[in-house]
Amino acid sequence: MISWATIQTAIHGWAVALSGYPASQVIWKHQNGTAPDGDYLTLTLGQLIPIGMDAVTDETNLAAPAGQEVTITVSGDREFSLTVEAYTPSTVGDSAARAILSKMLTRCSLPSMLDRLRAVDVSHFDRGQIEYLPEIKEIEFQGRGVWENRMYVRDSDSEKTTYIETVEITDTSTGNVIIVNS
Amino acid sequence: MPYTDSITSLANATITVTRRGESPRVAGVDQAPVTSTFSLIAVVQPATGEDLQRLPEGRIESKVFAVWVLQELRAAGPPGILADLITWRNEVYEVEHVEPFIGFFNKDHWKVIMRGKP
Numbered sequence: 001m002i003s004w005a006t007i008q009t010a011i012h013g014w015a016v017a018l019s020g021y022p023a024s025q026v027i028w029k030h031q032n033g034t035a036p037d038g039d040y041l042t043l044t045l046g047q048l049i050p051i052g053m054d055a056v057t058d059e060t061n062l063a064a065p066a067g068q069e070v071t072i073t074v075s076g077d078r079e080f081s082l083t084v085e086a087y088t089p090s091t092v093g094d095s096a097a098r099a100i101l102s103k104m105l106t107r108c109s110l111p112s113m114l115d116r117l118r119a120v121d122v123s124h125f126d127r128g129q130i131e132y133l134p135e136i137k138e139i140e141f142q143g144r145g146v147w148e149n150r151m152y153v154r155d156s157d158s159e160k161t162t163y164i165e166t167v168e169i170t171d172t173s174t175g176n177v178i179i180v181n182s
Numbered sequence: 183m184p185y186t187d188s189i190t191s192l193a194n195a196t197i198t199v200t201r202r203g204e205s206p207r208v209a210g211v212d213q214a215p216v217t218s219t220f221s222l223i224a225v226v227q228p229a230t231g232e233d234l235q236r237l238p239e240g241r242i243e244s245k246v247f248a249v250w251v252l253q254e255l256r257a258a259g260p261p262g263i264l265a266d267l268i269t270w271r272n273e274v275y276e277v278e279h280v281e282p283f284i285g286f287f288n289k290d291h292w293k294v295i296m297r298g299k300p
Contacts, residue, residue: 008211009209012210023207023210024207026210027211028211031212032212032264033212034259034260034263034264035261037260
């Protein structure tokens with residue numbers, strides 16, 4: 001089964017490497033703590049879409065403990081969105097949210113960056129686009145940018161079951177016992 | 183009754199304050215805060231309409247009380263500062279707003295607006 005905690009940790013490391021920010025300046029959104037000071041990024045995992053039909057496969061291992069010889073697995077691809085938001089005191093220049101996200105968008109195709117996601121079987125197939133939406137925070141402008149991404153990951157789950165080894169058919173009319181496939 | 187003793191003399195409650203220190207995040211995920219607790223005597227009264235207006239939109243509800251204490255409490259503030267939690271009559275409230283009265287009548291005191299924590 002997929003571990004979103006593992007994927008989130010990998011995505012966090014990926015975002016830190018892309019942006020060059022310290023790890024403490026990249027946080028997952030919608031938590032109750034206080035926002036970091038200065039430049040920071042928030043990450044949000046959003047929409048999850050199953051792609052096509054999930055496949056159901058089974059595998060038999062007669063050496064497994066009794067009752068657990070057959071493993072039935074369901075697996076399928078999932079598309080999910082990742083929203084990266086940048087918040088910067090600066091609204092122009094290379095430190096502004098737009099410039100930081102622009103750098104991240106370009107750097108994300110570097111092999112070392114792709115490897116960070118491949119390590120957890122995540123495929124970054126859509127780099128999306130960047131919106132730049134500076135807003136007034138309290139008494140001054142704050143640089144704000146949003147970068148939408150889409151990714152693929154495969155999810156699966158399985159359960160153990162057993163198989164029918166023997167079938168007995170009883171002929172009630174005669175009382176004879178017929179054993180099939182014994 | 184001298185004014186300096188008014189909170190002590192009129193206290194109608196002993197509240198328990200839980201102070202929370204934000205722990206460093208791990209991979210961008212909040213960690214459980216480090217907490218410490220202490221007790222205070224306090225005057226707890228229903229919040230007035232004026233008190234309610236001090237709360238941000240969306241955080242106004244009926245379970246709001248005004249509390250007077252002789253020690254500073256903390257509302258959520260800069261990074262790393264989480265609001266104090268107040269336990270009163272077996273219910274937990276969060277400090278939403280603090281008004282310091284420093285040096286008033288030679289007795290520092292604080293008026294705190296606390297809101298029921300969901």
